[in-house]
Structure formats: C-alpha cells, structure tokens
Amino acid sequence: MLTALADAPRHGYAIVQEVLTISGGQVRLRTGTLYTALDRLLQQGLVHVHAEEVVGGRLRRSYALTDTGRSTLVAETERLSLTVREAQRRLALPRFPASRASRPPGQPFGPGTVTA
Amino acid sequence: MTASDRAPEPRLLRLYPARYRNLHGPEIAAVHAQATAGLTGLPLLREHSDLAAHALRLRTRLSSTDPAGRIAAGAAPFALAGAAGLSLLLVVVLAPDILSGGLGPGLTALAAVDNLPWIAALACALTGRWTPARMLSLLATAVKTVLLIIATWPSPTTWRWLIPLGEGAHVLWFSVALGVLVVLAPPDLVDVARQRNRRVIGAAALLGAPLTVALGYLLGHNVGPGSLSYLLLYCWPGLLPATAVLVLLTRPRPDPLRTVGIGLTALPWAVVFSDDSQLTVHHIAAATTLACAPLAGAALLAAVVRIARARTVPQPSDPA
Numbered sequence: 001m002l003t004a005l006a007d008a009p010r011h012g013y014a015i016v017q018e019v020l021t022i023s024g025g026q027v028r029l030r031t032g033t034l035y036t037a038l039d040r041l042l043q044q045g046l047v048h049v050h051a052e053e054v055v056g057g058r059l060r061r062s063y064a065l066t067d068t069g070r071s072t073l074v075a076e077t078e079r080l081s082l083t084v085r086e087a088q089r090r091l092a093l094p095r096f097p098a099s100r101a102s103r104p105p106g107q108p109f110g111p112g113t114v115t116a
Numbered sequence: 117m118t119a120s121d122r123a124p125e126p127r128l129l130r131l132y133p134a135r136y137r138n139l140h141g142p143e144i145a146a147v148h149a150q151a152t153a154g155l156t157g158l159p160l161l162r163e164h165s166d167l168a169a170h171a172l173r174l175r176t177r178l179s180s181t182d183p184a185g186r187i188a189a190g191a192a193p194f195a196l197a198g199a200a201g202l203s204l205l206l207v208v209v210l211a212p213d214i215l216s217g218g219l220g221p222g223l224t225a226l227a228a229v230d231n232l233p234w235i236a237a238l239a240c241a242l243t244g245r246w247t248p249a250r251m252l253s254l255l256a257t258a259v260k261t262v263l264l265i266i267a268t269w270p271s272p273t274t275w276r277w278l279i280p281l282g283e284g285a286h287v288l289w290f291s292v293a294l295g296v297l298v299v300l301a302p303p304d305l306v307d308v309a310r311q312r313n314r315r316v317i318g319a320a321a322l323l324g325a326p327l328t329v330a331l332g333y334l335l336g337h338n339v340g341p342g343s344l345s346y347l348l349l350y351c352w353p354g355l356l357p358a359t360a361v362l363v364l365l366t367r368p369r370p371d372p373l374r375t376v377g378i379g380l381t382a383l384p385w386a387v388v389f390s391d392d393s394q395l396t397v398h399h400i401a402a403a404t405t406l407a408c409a410p411l412a413g414a415a416l417l418a419a420v421v422r423i424a425r426a427r428t429v430p431q432p433s434d435p436a
Binding site: 011012013016030031032033034035036037039040043055058059060061 | 170173
C-alpha cells in the first residue's frame with residue numbers, strides 16, 4: 001500500500017486498483033482489509049489524510065505518504081534491492097556441482113564418475 | 117453517475133461503531149459499492165464478510181490498532197503452537213491404543229476429529245498460510261467447545277462417551293482459551309514470514325517432545341509435587357514464551373503489548389496437566405506460580421541486561 005501511494009495521493013478504491021496493478025493481478029484488497037490497513041498506517045504515522053472532497057454527495061478522502069512513510073518505503077525498497085542484487089549475483093555464478101544432481105542412483109562419487 | 121453514487125449505504129455499515137461510521141462510513145460505502153459492482157455468489161459473500169469482520173473488530177476493540185488486538189496478535193503464534201503441541205501429545209499418548217485397535221473405530225475417529233484440526237492448523241502456519249491456519253483453528257476451537265459443553269453439562273448425558281480421551285474439562289478449557297486467542301488475533305498483525313514460521317516449528321517441538329517424555333514418566337511413576345517431572349511439566353511450557361519475552365524486552369524499542377500477549381500464553385498451561393482431584397485453589401496457585409516463574413525470570417534478566425547496557429553506553433566527552 002505504501003508503494004501504491006508513493007507517486008501520488010489516492011482515495012480508497014484507487015488504492016485497491018493500484019495494488020491490483022502493482023501485484024500483477026495477484027492481490028485484490030477487499031474493503032474491510034483496505035480500511036484495516038489504512039487505520040494501522042494512519043495510527044503508525046506512515047500515511048495521512050491528504051484531502052477530503054464531496055463526490056456525488058458523498059465524502060471521499062484521499063491518502064498520501066507522510067515523510068516517515070516515505071522513508072520507511074525507501075528503507076524497505078533498499079532492503080529488497082539488496083536481496084535482489086545478491087540473488088542475481090549468485091544466479092550468475094556457475095552451478096556447482098551440476099554433476100551430482102544428474103548422478104545415477106547407486107553410482108559412487110569419485111574419479112571417472114563425473115558426467116559432462 | 118458512478119456505481120458509488122447510485123449504491124445505497126450497505127446495511128453492514130450499521131455494524132460499525134457510531135463514531136467510526138460517522139467518520140469513515142460514506143467513503144467505506146463508496147469503496148464497497150465500487151468493489152462489489154458486478155459481483156455475485158462467493159466473491160460477493162467474501163466482500164461482505166470482510167467488511168463485517170472489520171466492523172466487528174472495531175466494535176469489539178480487537179482491531180490491529182487496539183491494545184487488545186495487539187496483545188492477541190502477539191499471543192497467536194504461541195497459542196497455536198501450544199494447542200497444536202498438546203494435540204500432538206494426545207495423539208502420541210493415544211497412539212499405542214489406536215495402533216493395537218484397543219480404542220475402537222468410534223473413538224479413533226473421535227480422536228482424529230478432536231486433534232487433527234489443530235495439527236493441520238500448525239502445518240498451515242508452518243508453511244506461511246495464516247488464513248487456513250486461522251480457519252482450522254476456528255474449527256478446532258469449535259470441536260473443543262462442543263466437547264467442553266458435554267464435559268461440563270450439569271446432568272449426565274448420553275454424549276459423555278465422547279470424553280474418555282484423556283481430556284478433562286480443564287484440558288478442554290486450555291484448548292478453547294488458546295484457540296480463542298488465535299481466532300481473535302487481527303490477521304494483518306500476525307507475521308507468518310519464514311523466520312517466524314521456524315520459531316513456531318521450534319515452539320511445537322520444544323513443547324511437544326519433552327512434555328511427552330515428562331508426562332509418560334509422570335503417569336508411569338505417579339510422582340508428586342517437588343519431583344523433577346512435576347516441575348518440568350509446569351515450568352517447561354513457560355520457557356518458550358519466556359525466551360521470546362526476554363528477546364523482546366532486551367530490544368532497543370520493546371513492544372509491551374506484544375510481550376504481554378506472548379506471556380499470556382504461558383498461563384493456560386497451569387491447569388492442563390492436573391487431574392480433576394488436583395484442581396484446588398492451592399494447587400492452581402502453585403501451578404500458576406510454576407508456569408509464570410520462567411516469565412518472571414525472563415523479565416528480571418531483561419531488566420538486568422537493560423541496566424547493564426545503559427551503564428556501558430559511552431558518555432559524551434566534555435568539550436571543555
């Protein structure tokens with residue numbers, strides 16, 4: 001949700017749609033879950049009410065990141081980036097020992113048992 | 117005109133406390149109307165139940181922003197591990213009779229219905245699936261509650277045959293109390309990241325295996341208060357929450373509510389290994405003291421560590 005609010009303030013349903021887009025359609029926040037999370041983020045000071053407007057006779061609030069919320073998101077992004085970079089570095093290394101995975105059952109390790 | 121403009125306020129909004137409804141009602145109604153537009157059947161039911169759950173959590177002050185909710189969230193993984201650990205223990209104790217056929221098909225099936233939901237809930241939690249773990253915990257709690265009602269029914273009932281599985285009313289109370297903590301915990305606060313899952317695995321192992329040995333020894337030797345087995349039975353379950361309490365209290369910014377929640381999970385163990393004849397005020401007080409002793413030790417040790425750390429922090433040098 002912090003990512004959904006990183007570039008612009010958004011109202012409730014826009015947050016639902018943004019999270020759906022960011023997650024590639026995997027995460028669809030239900031209304032109760034959305035407001036459970038918003039209540040907690042508001043209490044933690046990571047999000048604040050950006051604006052209130054009346055649309056179609058109904059009050060609509062938009063929410064935005066606070067400075068604390070932005071720095072929390074920056075820290076979490078950096079942590080995830082480090083993990084991704086480390087995973088990419090390790091995946092780029094030659095696989096070892098590839099031959100063991102393809103060793104036939106019962107065949108011992110040793111000279112002459114390594115297959116290409 | 118949008119869907120939110122046309123939609124009437126859902127009746128579910130009445131479940132919210134008046135103050136919250138006045139503050140957020142219109143925007144929740146608008147989001148709910150947009151989210152449910154075009155939905156039917158199960159997806160619509162899920163949206164409604166999600167909204168009702170949020171409203172009821174706020175009304176009962178068990179949301180993730182309320183102290184009670186945060187206490188329950190701290191307790192939930194340990195409560196699940198404890199209840200599942202006891203179910204594992206009961207299955208191990210009953211295993212010889214089940215394997216020899218001595219228990220009979222009816223009671224074997226009952227033992228499965230009685231204990232497998234907790235064990236399955238533990239398996240779900242270990243694999244990071246908290247939602248099914250909660251659902252199975254709810255099922256397990258419901259089963260134990262039915263058995264508890266039967267066990268405590270004032271007049272003898274023909275359903276009493278369901279209770280000869282080593283579970284007196286106090287054992288059933290234990291499972292129900294821990295189950296309630298699991299079910300009430302706000303799901304958005306219960307961390308089921310892999311590291312936490314490993315802790316739950318460790319909890320179940322620490323609780324289950326030594327208790328099985330201790331209970332077997334206790335049952336076999338009929339030892340009383342003051343013996344090692346007796347102390348082990350009542351003290352051991354408190355060691356795991358006490359370790360967690362020690363870790364939390366020695367952090368730079370301890371979370372007191374979560375710590376209280378974890379500490380709470382040690383209390384139900386005070387009665388679980390007593391038999392009905394032992395359930396006197398004196399015995400319960402002694403057992404509670406033993407169950408809480410590791411927690412008290414952890415709190416004391418944490419205080420010592422914090423004081424020692426405060427003394428070793430280098431003082432800023434005097435610029436003069």
